[in-house]
Amino acid sequence: MARFTFKLPDIGEGIAEAEIVAWHVAVGDRIEEDQNLADMMTDKATVEMESPVSGMVVELAGAVGDQVAIGAALVVIETATAAAPADITAAPETAAQAETAEQYGAENPGVEEVVDTPSPLVGEGRDPLATASGKGEGVKVSPAPTPSSSHSATPSGSRPLLSGERGSAVLASPAVRARAKDLGVDLATVKADGDRVRHADLDTYLRYGSGEGYHAPDASRARPDEVVRVIGLRRRIAENMAASKRAIPHFTYVDEIDVTALEAMRGDLNANRGDRPKLTVLPLMIVAICRALPGFPMLNARYDDEAGVVTRSGRVHLGMATQTDAGLMVPVIRDAQDRNVWQLATEIVRLAEAARTGKATIAELSGSTLTVTSLGPLGGIATTPVINRPEVAIIGPNRIVERPVFVRKEGGGDEVRRAKVMNLSISCDHRVVDGSDAASFVQAVKRYLETPVLLFAD
Structure with a gap:
């Protein structure tokens, strides 16, 4: 067994650090080569980080909303190959090459488990970009920023399973999964109008096909306070608006x-x-x-x-x-x-x-x-x-x-x-x-x- 350190690559000219906006793996997960690890956001783009190796995740760099410096360790993976290098930094050859990545490709069919799907602002295409070692793909660029789910994994351990997340073919965004969990709805029972369950499908289910297991919430009933981190696109909007009004x-x-x-x-x-x-x-x-x-x-x-x-x-x-x-x-x-x-x-x-x-x-x-x-x-x-x-x-x-x-x-x-x-x-x-x-x-x-x-x- 050997440990492989995936470092955050240089993903744009003048970029010193990037924000973690979504984790797609947790400590203890077994992953395959080219599987999406995390979404990292810079000032101009959201970049999907893909693993150049297969193995088990043993360390993650931080929680959603944290900043990670370019060149710092992002994910540590335990591999079965003793000859695996100690660390490899995956990076696009140039910033221009990253910006011209295809936006319309199919999702990776080789990943067995259904990972959290990014919000609609993340492009679904991929463009294989060379790693420093000359092999592996490692990085996928989506120009539109995206917020992350409050249910994303953290380095403290594996995240809790949401309805239909593992062991089924249900595809849904983190926001839809979180809403379904709050409502006590099993996404496997919701009919999708397309390739994944969306909010509109959940609304239709609640309105017409919820069965006996769902009880509509009482609008007048008090609910606990909700703490929402301002991260991802919402953080960028806040920073830009504040800078505009200040200056x-x-x-x-x-x-x-x-x-x-x-x-x-x-x-x-x-x-x-x-x-x-x-x-x-x-x-x-x-x-x-x-x-x-x-x-x-x-x-x-x-x-x-x-x-x-x-x-x-x-x-x-x-x-x-x-x-x-x-x-x-x-x-x-x-x-x-x-x-x-x-x-x-x-x-x-x-x-x-x-x-x-x-x-x-x-x-x-x-x-x-x-x-x-x-x-x-x-x-x-x-x-x-x-x-x-x-x-x-x-x-x-x-x-x-x-x-x-x-x-x-x-x-x-x-x-x-x-x-x-x-x-x-x-x-x-x-x-x-x-x-x-x-x-x-x-x-x-x-x-x-x-x-x-x-x-x-x-």
Whole structure:
């Protein structure tokens, strides 16, 4: 018998340490070569660590949420081969090679036990990357970060089994397993609409097929306090939002826009769209933003406050704030200024789905010059969005409501008519954007949206 030390490899330029966001093994587990050991998160990506050897896990580096330095021992494995080296550090040849890893491959069919499946933000593909020894795969990159389950294993010993976790073919995320355990539901009895049990399947089971063993919780009954560690993507969101608010003096401007004509035109376009995607307000608004921005280049910019340099972008790489199960992500519509409304609608759907399923690449999640954030039908009256640093502005359309408005008649006097109106919010970095610039920009966008034929005029 020999002990093999798997060290945390160099998984990106300038990365000194990575956070443990999920363990997929516990002390005492027997593992196979290429089996997923842990998910490690850096500032830019979640990286899946795979074992280059088979054996039994005897030591783990820390608990979920702990930071591990590059080159430090991550997992110690007892192998049956005496000739096994004392330690090998698995590492991609370059950071660029890691970033281009495939995102759509099948899961490893050689692992007998069903391991905890990462949250939807972790890509399901794999890309074999060479180890320092020239063999073994060792590392798999998923560009979208993911939170971990509170039921992940720790170095203190084997984790408790959750319903359907071992000895069955049930696949489910850690969050679904934890919820099923709290409800006393055996996941093996839940019918999955797909390759794994999801929250929707559990909801259907509880509503229609729970049998006699399940009793709906009493909503009025007191429950014990729950302590939730802020780790993974949620920690990154917290750090980024805090840094943005600390460093940037925000101000928000809100204006009301009459979108009656815009909504009528959108209805006509959708009625004649053919096989093209259905238009929402968002692609039309993006066209208006892109048409207005050339007159306000200070808003389509990134500010390096340490260097004291503002880079005004000649192209619009529009960030699109997207809510996922694990938190807020911002995929980027590249060169939005060159796309028509149908192309924008298609790209919006594609990027939102990629973010929610964990298939968005690092390139699709970085490099935005301006961000739009919308709560859709929950949009409320007004918002004060937080700037996506190092950008200098963020735009927040709010909910469209119908109400009576006064309209000046050509011959004099007023008349009351039914109108659809929407508030548009913009938050700006007051260090580089003046209030008059923000107000003037929103007025320019308002002109395009209230006279929507201008969106298609040369």
